[in-house]
Amino acid sequence: MKIAVLPGDGIGTEIVAEAVKVLQVLDLPLELEQAPVGGAAYEASGHPLPDSTLQLAKDADAILFGAVGDWKYDKLDRPLRPEQAILGLRKELGLFANFRPAICYPELTHASSLKPELVAGLDILIIRELTGDIYFGQPRGRRTAVDGHFPGSEEAFDTMRYSRPEIERIAHVAFQAARKRGGRVTSVDKANVLETFQFWKDVMIEVHAEYPDVELDHMYVDNAAMQLVKAPKRFDVMVTGNMFGDILSDAAAMLTGSIGMLPSASLDKHNKGLYEPSHGSAPDIAGKGIANPLATILSAAMMLKFSLNQPQAAARIESAVAAVLAQGLRTPDIWSEGTQKVGTREMGDAVVSVL
Amino acid sequence: MKIAVLPGDGIGTEIVAEAVKVLQVLDLPLELEQAPVGGAAYEASGHPLPDSTLQLAKDADAILFGAVGDWKYDKLDRPLRPEQAILGLRKELGLFANFRPAICYPELTHASSLKPELVAGLDILIIRELTGDIYFGQPRGRRTAVDGHFPGSEEAFDTMRYSRPEIERIAHVAFQAARKRGGRVTSVDKANVLETFQFWKDVMIEVHAEYPDVELDHMYVDNAAMQLVKAPKRFDVMVTGNMFGDILSDAAAMLTGSIGMLPSASLDKHNKGLYEPSHGSAPDIAGKGIANPLATILSAAMMLKFSLNQPQAAARIESAVAAVLAQGLRTPDIWSEGTQKVGTREMGDAVVSVL
Ligand SMILES: CC(C)[C@H](C(=O)O)[C@@H](O)C(=O)O
Ligand SMILES: CC(C)[C@H](C(=O)O)[C@@H](O)C(=O)O
Numbered sequence: 001m002k003i004a005v006l007p008g009d010g011i012g013t014e015i016v017a018e019a020v021k022v023l024q025v026l027d028l029p030l031e032l033e034q035a036p037v038g039g040a041a042y043e044a045s046g047h048p049l050p051d052s053t054l055q056l057a058k059d060a061d062a063i064l065f066g067a068v069g070d071w072k073y074d075k076l077d078r079p080l081r082p083e084q085a086i087l088g089l090r091k092e093l094g095l096f097a098n099f100r101p102a103i104c105y106p107e108l109t110h111a112s113s114l115k116p117e118l119v120a121g122l123d124i125l126i127i128r129e130l131t132g133d134i135y136f137g138q139p140r141g142r143r144t145a146v147d148g149h150f151p152g153s154e155e156a157f158d159t160m161r162y163s164r165p166e167i168e169r170i171a172h173v174a175f176q177a178a179r180k181r182g183g184r185v186t187s188v189d190k191a192n193v194l195e196t197f198q199f200w201k202d203v204m205i206e207v208h209a210e211y212p213d214v215e216l217d218h219m220y221v222d223n224a225a226m227q228l229v230k231a232p233k234r235f236d237v238m239v240t241g242n243m244f245g246d247i248l249s250d251a252a253a254m255l256t257g258s259i260g261m262l263p264s265a266s267l268d269k270h271n272k273g274l275y276e277p278s279h280g281s282a283p284d285i286a287g288k289g290i291a292n293p294l295a296t297i298l299s300a301a302m303m304l305k306f307s308l309n310q311p312q313a314a315a316r317i318e319s320a321v322a323a324v325l326a327q328g329l330r331t332p333d334i335w336s337e338g339t340q341k342v343g344t345r346e347m348g349d350a351v352v353s354v355l
Numbered sequence: 356m357k358i359a360v361l362p363g364d365g366i367g368t369e370i371v372a373e374a375v376k377v378l379q380v381l382d383l384p385l386e387l388e389q390a391p392v393g394g395a396a397y398e399a400s401g402h403p404l405p406d407s408t409l410q411l412a413k414d415a416d417a418i419l420f421g422a423v424g425d426w427k428y429d430k431l432d433r434p435l436r437p438e439q440a441i442l443g444l445r446k447e448l449g450l451f452a453n454f455r456p457a458i459c460y461p462e463l464t465h466a467s468s469l470k471p472e473l474v475a476g477l478d479i480l481i482i483r484e485l486t487g488d489i490y491f492g493q494p495r496g497r498r499t500a501v502d503g504h505f506p507g508s509e510e511a512f513d514t515m516r517y518s519r520p521e522i523e524r525i526a527h528v529a530f531q532a533a534r535k536r537g538g539r540v541t542s543v544d545k546a547n548v549l550e551t552f553q554f555w556k557d558v559m560i561e562v563h564a565e566y567p568d569v570e571l572d573h574m575y576v577d578n579a580a581m582q583l584v585k586a587p588k589r590f591d592v593m594v595t596g597n598m599f600g601d602i603l604s605d606a607a608a609m610l611t612g613s614i615g616m617l618p619s620a621s622l623d624k625h626n627k628g629l630y631e632p633s634h635g636s637a638p639d640i641a642g643k644g645i646a647n648p649l650a651t652i653l654s655a656a657m658m659l660k661f662s663l664n665q666p667q668a669a670a671r672i673e674s675a676v677a678a679v680l681a682q683g684l685r686t687p688d689i690w691s692e693g694t695q696k697v698g699t700r701e702m703g704d705a706v707v708s709v710l
Contacts, residue, residue: 083547094504113469113585131504134489134515138502140550145518147493149449149486155518156554160489163500163510190598192438195495199511225606226614229584230468243545247602251580259581 001030001308004060006037006053009082010281011291011344012066013040018293018348019064019300022320025352026313028304033060037089038068038082038281048085057089062307063274064300065089067281082281090130095266095274096166097173098128098245099302102232102252105261107325108334112257114229119256124235125177126252128245129170130266133196134160135242160196162241167200169269171207174239175214182236184215188224188244200241221248228252253278260292260333263299265306273307275299289343292331294321297351320354356385356663359415361392361408364437365636366646366699367421368395373648373703374419374655377675380707381668383659388415392444393423393437393636403440412444417662418629419655420444422636437636445485450621450629451521452528453483453600454657457587457607460616462680463689467612469584474611479590480532481607483600484525485621488551489515490597515551517596522555524624526562529594530569537591539570543579543599555596576603583607608633615647615688616676618654620661628662630654644698647686649676652706675709 003023007016023030035041035053042048048068057063068082078084089095104112104122112119137159145155171187178185187204189197201218208216219227221244227234228251240248253259262278277295285291298321305314329350330339342350358378362371378385390396390408397403403423412418423437433439444450459467459477467474492514500510526542533540542559544552556573563571574582576599582589583606595603608614617633632650640646653676660669684705685694697705 078547078553081547087548113473115468115470118468135548136503137512142550142554145516148491148516148518150518150520153518153520154554155516156550156552157492157514157516158549158551159512159514161500161503161510161512163503163505163508165505165508190601192433192436193442193490194513195497195511196513198433199497199509222601222605225580225602226609229606229609244602246545246577247580247599250577251584251606254581254584 001028002060003030003032004056004063005032005034006057006063007034007066008038008068008281009040009070010067010283010286012068012281014289014344015277015291015293015296016064016066018344019296021348022297022317022351022355023300025355026316028310028313037065037085039070039073041085042073042080042082048080048082049088054088054092057093062272062303063089064303065274065276066296067277067279069281070283087135089274090266091136093272093274094131094268096129096131096269097170097267098130099265099267100126100128100249100253100278101262102126102249102256103258103262104256105258105325108258108261110257110336111334112255114255119232122232122256124232124252125181125237126245126249127170127174127177127237127239128249129166129241132162132166133242134158137161160194160243162196162200164203167203168207170239171204174237175208175211178214178237179211183213184236186224186235186238187216187218188221188238188240188248189218190221191218192220197241224248225251228255258334260331261294261298263295263302265299265302267306271307273303275303289345290332291344292333293344293348297321297348316355317351320351323354324350356383357415358385358387358658359411359418360387360389361412361418362389362421363393363423363636364395364425365422365638365641367423367636369644369699370632370646370648370651371419371421373699374651376703377652377672377706377710378655380710381671383665383668392420392440394425394428396440397428397435397437403435403437404443409443409447412448417627417658418444419658420629420631421651422632422634424636425638442490444629445621446491448627448629449486449623451484451486451624452525452622453485454620454622455481455483455604455608455633456617457481457604457611458613458617459611460613460680463613463616465612465691466689467610469610474587477587477611479587479607480536480592481600481604482525482529482532482592482594483604484521484596487517487521488597489513492516515549515598517551517555519558522558523562525594526559529592530563530566533569533592534566538568539591541579541590541593542571542573543576543593543595543603544573545576546573547575552596579603580606583610613689615686616649616653618650618657620654620657622661626662628658630658644700645687646699647688648699648703652676652703671710672706675706678709679705
């Protein structure tokens with residue numbers, strides 16, 4: 001089983017190193033090959049997603065990804081910026097289904113900015129469509145406005161769009177995921193304003209006919225943002241488009257207080273996937289050895305389960321993570337009075353020694 | 356001074372009635388004229404924004420608006436649905452600048468879903484552009500896809516767009532508002548993905564050159580959603596586009612715990628405006644006499660200040676609202692142990708009797 005390892009920028013290198021240590025101790029026939037991505041790749045070769053990195057990712061059975069981005073690249077032309085690497089990988093590999101669990105770890109309930117009773121036991125799965133919507137819609141660019149409020153003036157524009165098969169396939173992913181959980185899907189749209197999301201809603205309803213055992217409800221995106229902060233436990237599976245999913249999944253992850261612990265998976269139609277922590281590259285703490293590697297380690301577990309068909313190995317990692325939390329070990333982001341503060345490497349070592 | 360009074364649907368009638376009582380007790384030369392809007396107008400005349408209502412709004416110096424919408428209209432064709440009335444008013448009247456304060460009332464700190472220390476004293480002003488973006492961009496509709504992932508399939512699409520003068524005018528509004536407050540503006544964009552919001556960011560930076568006394572920073576919308584739930588007090592003025600503003604302003608309002616108390620204003624370039632509560636039509640509690648009228652009453656105060664040049668009258672209303680809160684009166688949405696539960700009308704009466 002071949003794994004492409006793409007650490008990227010900021011804390012990416014540090015946290016991926018720990019996940020690699022964990023994978024290596026499992027005694028599985030894993031072939032890990034590393035390549036640069038993001039700002040690191042731009043520095044090395046002038047492009048955030050070099051052909052060789054893309055090829056490695058294509059040839060691999062799964063991709064373990066760290067994080068990309070740093071303020072120092074903000075001035076580059078858009079196609080050269082680190083984020084383009086992740087957008088390019090999603091598009092080139094057809095990774096249309098993004099799984100973003102928002103779980104509140106019992107040990108971290110106090111770390112949430114929400115009142116403990118609102119997040120204790122929280123377990124939502126946000127499924128974000130990842131290769132469509134306004135992220136990739138053409139045409140886009142700058143031009144002279146021919147209509148609107150100020151015809152003749154300079155304007156910039158983008159195209160939001162979803163086709164029927166794109167909505168159908170993410171709908172199936174959501175309904176099937178709900179079957180294995182609480183059996184409820186909330187489809188988030190803005191059907192009251194957008195043609196794209198009226199269509200989204202219509203197709204969700206059609207596909208739902210094949211899943212009579214799953215409950216479906218619809219919520220406008222503004223209301224969904226309100227309900228997430230008011231009563232997040234009301235959700236089971238939330239499915240939405242690329243743009244709304246970007247916003248809502250980050251809000252939900254942050255709400256849990258456990259963002260340093262949350263993995264994510266982005267899958268193609270054959271369950272090949274890219275696995276990365278829900279948090280970003282955190283350039284402010286890069287190189288300090290204090291980043292939390294657990295989201296990346298849990299992403300590696302997700303990879304074993306979803307793409308590499310090794311559910312037992314995945315479960316072993318998950319229990320090892322639970323064990324180190326139970327031992328009271330905490331990186332600074334999740335530290336609280338009475339627990340033991342450790343660095344990135346110590347945390348990784350602790351997981352390895354439990355394994 | 357002529358005020359168009361548009362109560363709308365759901366709790367709209369009840370809460371607007373209280374605000375009207377408050378306005379009438381002020382002894383100002385106000386001429387109030389009422390007209391149907393939303394579902395109520397559709398029932399009466401077949402259209403959510405009848406010509407006569409639109410004309411009244413155009414002729415008035417300001418508009419006091421309740422709320423529109425009810426699930427029972429969900430099956431209507433989009434142009435006949437209640438929300439079209441509010442979109443139509445914004446567009447026809449050129450109400451491009453939406454002011455959405457997110458304030459946590461000291462008496463209601465406990466009502467927030469966030470921990471009290473994170474919201475105590477919270478006072479953010481979200482300025483949302485309201486007549487541009489993907490809400491109104493053309494073209495939009497359904498068609499057969501000619502490219503993308505599934506050429507030949509049915510797709511729906513919308514156009515996001517902003518022109519330079521649209522961004523410039525909302526930028527001026529934001530910088531000028533910040534001067535009267537904390538002097539800081541956070542512009543929320545998605546410049547890493549969208550052409551429209553790279554342009555937005557560029558123009559914000561240009562306009563900022565005229566306001567050296569105001570601090571400007573930029574934040575991606577996903578990060579802004581995270582920071583709102585993590586540490587909302589870090590913001591002073593937040594300015595963003597129509598779509599992102601829809602989501603973020605609702606999340607922020609709900610976070611405060613005071614959503615039943617939060618007014619909003621939507622202004623044109625001459626400070627003529629439409630004033631409405633931040634909350635919606637709440638069809639589930641309509642007609643029960645339990646809705647909180649204070650957001651609407653405070654919207655009337657905002658109207659006196661922004662559009663009718665009556666800052667003293669506005670201040671009187673605001674103190675009266677503070678007084679009834681201090682008396683311990685609470686509608687059910689903000690009630691807590693030790694305070695006195697009252698209905699919509701009693702709350703309005705209490706404000707009137709303080710005045
Ligand atoms: C880096 C950026 C392009 C990306 C996105 O917007 O999808 C990120 O926010 C994410 O959610 O993975
Ligand atoms: C009713 C709807 C069209 C509207 C919007 O999306 O702008 C509402 O959510 C709002 O924020 O005023």
